Amino acid sequence: MKYYLKFALFMVVLLVIWEVLVKVLNVDSYTLPAPSAIVQAFFTGYPDYKSDLVPTVLLVLEGLFMSVVFGIVMAVTLHLIPTVEPYIYPLLIMSQNVPVIVVAPLLVIWFGFGLLPKLIVITLVCFFPVTVSLLEGFKSVDQDLRKYMLISGATRLQIFTKLEWPGSMPFLFNGLKIAGTYSVMGAIISEWLGTDKGLGKFMIISQRAFQVDNVFVAIVWIIIFALVIFGVIRLLEKMTVRWKHD
Template sequence: MTYYLKFGLFMLVLLVIWEALVRLLHVDPYTLPAPSAIVREFVTGFSDYRVHLVPTVMLVLEGIVMSVVFGIAVAVVLHLVPALEPFVYPLLIMSQNIPVIVIAPLLVIWFGFGLLPKLIVITLVCFFPITVSLLEGFKSADKDLMKYMKISGARKMQLFTKLEWPNALPYFFNGLRIAGTYSVMGAIISEWLGSDKGLGKYMILSQRAFQVDKVFVAIVWIILFALIIYGVILLLERKVVKWHR
């Protein structure tokens, strides 16, 4: 609790300094609004931007599900068929070095303006931490226990389901926490492709109208969504992996 209290006080001090500098230096609100102006727009402008919240939340959740399915599938295949790893793993690394903002327009050309290109964008952003963490978890299984299970006649799939997969669960949640925080930004980028609703669309409209306070409101919601997702994943981990500390 002390940690969060210190962090809250630190953020409060930063906001006070920000507010004071904007007022003392008479900074143009079209350049950098004061925190008080952002909070005012956050509260009074809710009726204007609330229609954009649910589409972004739904897109984030769908993207996380697709990222988890794809990330687990790739990790399991590479672990159970190790001969593929030298060929596939470099491709996974390459996928993380391609700027998403560059490949996003190509996805629109290939798949149109529907849901699929948006989910692909989020998956490209989020699946890699899940896959890498799982692979590390599979490989870190207790070697002595594995030898004992093999001597006892355990088959490859039994080793995987009874030893390697449970051992990899904490690693999986580590990767999922990272992916969860990335998913919101992935959703925002995907909404820039051509959505009619969503925080990404709201940011573009606000930016074009030079309403910087509304842009910051969208940023605040992005941060809140990321924190909520992180917290939910952390609670889920404590429920699922009770034996791990």
């Protein structure tokens, strides 16, 4: 609790400094609005952007689900079939070195303006932490327990389901926390490809109209969504991996 209290106090100090500097230096609102102006736009402009919130939330959840499934499948495949790892793992690393903003227009050309290219963008952004973390978890299980199970006649599938998979849960949730926070950013980038509703569209429209306060409003909502997802994943971790916290 003290940790979050210190952070809250630190943020208050930063916002006060921001507010004072904007007023003292007489910075134009279309260059950098004051926090008070952003808060005002956050509440007074809610009727204008409320219809953009739900589409972004749904896109984040769908993209995160697809990313988690793909990441887990890749990690399990590379672990259970180690002969394919030298061929597949470098491709996974390469996928993280290609700027998503460059690939995104190509996805529109290949798959159109529907939901699929948006989900692919989010998956490209989010799956890698899940895959890497889970692979590390598989390799970090107690080797003595593995040897004991082999001596006891356990099959490869039994070792995986009884030892490796449960033992890798803390690593999986570490990857999920990273992927969860990245998923919101991935959703916003995917909405820049073209959409009727969403915070990404609201942000672009605000930029073109030089409504910088609304751009910051969108950023605030992005932060809120990311924090909520992180909190939910952490709660699920405490409920699932109770032995770690005990």
